[in-house]
Amino acid sequence: PDLFESPDYYSVDDLLSEEHLLVRDAARSWVKREVSPIIEEYAQKAEFPKELITGLAEIGAFGPYIPEAYGGAGLDQISYGLIMQEIERGDSGIRSTASVQSSLVMYPIYKYGTDEQRQKYLPKLASGEFMGCFGLTEPNHGSNPGGMETRFKDMGDYYLLNGAKMWISNAPFADIAVVWAKNEEGRIFGLIVERGMEGFTTPETHNKWSLRVSATGELIFDNVKVPKENLLLGKSGLGAPLGCLDSARYGIAWGAIGAAMDCYDTALRYAKERVQFDKPIAATQLQQKKLAEMITEITKAQLLAWRLGVLKNEGKATSAQISMAKRNNVAMAIHIARESRQILGGMGITGEYSIMRHMMNLESVITYEGTHDIHLLITGADITGLSAFK
Numbered sequence: 001p002d003l004f005e006s007p008d009y010y011s012v013d014d015l016l017s018e019e020h021l022l023v024r025d026a027a028r029s030w031v032k033r034e035v036s037p038i039i040e041e042y043a044q045k046a047e048f049p050k051e052l053i054t055g056l057a058e059i060g061a062f063g064p065y066i067p068e069a070y071g072g073a074g075l076d077q078i079s080y081g082l083i084m085q086e087i088e089r090g091d092s093g094i095r096s097t098a099s100v101q102s103s104l105v106m107y108p109i110y111k112y113g114t115d116e117q118r119q120k121y122l123p124k125l126a127s128g129e130f131m132g133c134f135g136l137t138e139p140n141h142g143s144n145p146g147g148m149e150t151r152f153k154d155m156g157d158y159y160l161l162n163g164a165k166m167w168i169s170n171a172p173f174a175d176i177a178v179v180w181a182k183n184e185e186g187r188i189f190g191l192i193v194e195r196g197m198e199g200f201t202t203p204e205t206h207n208k209w210s211l212r213v214s215a216t217g218e219l220i221f222d223n224v225k226v227p228k229e230n231l232l233l234g235k236s237g238l239g240a241p242l243g244c245l246d247s248a249r250y251g252i253a254w255g256a257i258g259a260a261m262d263c264y265d266t267a268l269r270y271a272k273e274r275v276q277f278d279k280p281i282a283a284t285q286l287q288q289k290k291l292a293e294m295i296t297e298i299t300k301a302q303l304l305a306w307r308l309g310v311l312k313n314e315g316k317a318t319s320a321q322i323s324m325a326k327r328n329n330v331a332m333a334i335h336i337a338r339e340s341r342q343i344l345g346g347m348g349i350t351g352e353y354s355i356m357r358h359m360m361n362l363e364s365v366i367t368y369e370g371t372h373d374i375h376l377l378i379t380g381a382d383i384t385g386l387s388a389f390k
C-alpha cells in the first residue's frame with residue numbers, strides 16, 4: 001500500500017530479477033515515506049534535507065555497485081539504475097546528491113585510487129558519514145572541461161592547488177571534493193581535497209529556480225596544500241573525469257524515468273477526476289493524445305535504460321550509447337513534465353502537485369552531465385567518425 005502507482009505498460013518488471021524488484025521496491029517505499037512528505041517544503045525553502053542522508057545510505061543509494069568490502073551495496077548496474085529511478089520519482093535534487101556521491105566521488109576513488117585511499121574514504125562515503133562533491137566545471141569551461149585552468153604544482157612535500165570550480169552539487173556541505181586539475185605538464189589528475197584545508201572555501205550559489213533542494217556551490221582553491229597521498233594516480237587525462245561521468249549519466253538515464261512516471265501518474269489521475277463540460281477531461285481526445293504519447297515515451301525510455309543496463313553489466317556499454325540514453329530520457333521527461341503541467345491547468349503551477357517542481361528540476365538535468373546538444377554531438381561524432389568539437 002505504501003508503493004506509488006507506477007506504469008509498466010510493457011511488463012518491464014518481467015525483465016527484472018527478484019533482487020532488482022526487492023531493491024527497487026525498498027527504494028520506492030522509502031521515497032514515498034520519507035521524501036514525498038517533506039520535499040515540497042524544502043524546495044520552497046531552497047534547502048537540502050540533511051535528515052535524508054541516513055536513509056539514502058540504507059537503501060544503497062551511496063555506492064550501489066561499489067563492492068561490499070568497501071561499504072558499498074555490491075549490486076549490479078540495473079539495481080543502481082532502479083534506485084536512481086525511484087529517488088528521482090521523489091526529486092531530481094535528491095537523486096543528484098546520490099549520483100554525485102556514488103558515481104562522481106566513490107567511483108573515482110574506487111577506480112583510480114590506491115587501496116589506502118579506498119579504505120580511508122569509501123566506507124564513510126557509503127554510510128553517509130562523509131559527503132562528497134565533484135569539481136570539474138569552471139567559470140570559463142563547462143562543455144569543454146579539457147580547457148580547465150585549475151592547476152597543481154609539485155612542491156616536494158605536497159601539491160599546491162590554485163583555481164576555481166563552479167556549479168558544484170553538494171559543495172556547500174561536502175566533507176571532501178574530488179577535484180580535477182592540471183599538473184605543470186598540463187596533464188589532468190584528480191585530487192581529494194578535504195574541508196578544513198587552508199585556502200579552500202565553498203561559497204553557496206543562491207537564487208536557483210531549479211534543483212532547489214540540491215545545494216550548489218563554488219570550490220575556491222587559494223594556495224591549498226594538498227597532501228601527496230591525496231592524488232588519484234590510477235588514471236589521468238580527460239578520460240579520467242569523463243569515465244566518472246559515464247557512470248553518472250547512466251544513472252540519470254534511469255532517474256529521468258522516475259520523474260516522468262511521477263508526472264504521468266499525477267496527470268492521469270487528475271484527468272480522470274477533473275470534470276469540465278460535464279465529462280472528465282480524460283475523455284477528451286486532446287488529453288488522451290497527451291497521455292497516450294506520454295506512456296509510449298516512458299515505455300521506450302524504460303526499454304532503452306534496461307538494455308543499456310544489460311550492456312553495462314556485461315561491460316559492453318559504450319560512452320556514446322550512454323550519451324544517447326541520457327539525452328533521450330531526460331528530454332522525454334522534461335516534455336512529459338510540461339505536458340502534464342498543462343493537463344492540471346492552474347493547479348499545475350502550485351506546490352500541491354509535484355509536476356512544476358519536476359519540470360524546473362529537469363532544466364538542470366538536461367544541462368548538467370553534458371547538455372542536450374553536447375550529447376547529440378557525441379552521437380554525431382560516433383556515427384560519422386568526425387568530431388564537431390575539434
Ligand code: TGC
Pocket residue numbers: 095096097099100134136137142143144145146169237238239240242243244245246248319368369370371374378387389390
Ligand atoms: P575528446 O578528445 O573527445 O576526449 C578526451 C579523452 O577522453 C576520452 N573520453 C572518454 N573517456 C571515458 N568516458 C567518456 N565518456 C569519454 N569521452 C571521451 C577520449 O577517448 C580521450 O582520451 P585520450 O586517452 O585519447 O586522451 O575530448 P573533447 O575535449 O573533444 O571533449 C569531448 C566532450 C565534449 C564530449 C566532453 O568534454 C564532454 O562530455 N563535455 C561535457 C562536460 C560535462 O558533461 N560536464 C559535466 C560536469 S559534472 C556534472 O555536471 C555533475 S551534475 C551533478 C549530478 O549528477 O547531479
Ligand code: FAD
Pocket residue numbers: 100133134135136137141142143144166167168169170211216364367368369370371372373374388389
Ligand atoms: P556552456 O558550455 O557554456 O554551454 C552553453 C550552451 O552552448 C549550451 O546550450 C551548450 O549545449 C552549447 N554549446 C557548447 N559548446 C557547443 C558546441 N561545440 N556546439 C554546439 N553547442 C555548444 N559540474 C561539475 O563539475 N560538478 C557538479 O556537481 C555540477 N553540478 C551542477 C548542478 C547544477 C544545478 C548545474 C546547473 C550544473 C552543474 N554542473 C556541475 C555544471 C554542468 O555540468 C555544466 O553547466 C554543463 O556541463 C554545461 O556547461 P555550461 O553551463 O558552462 O554551459
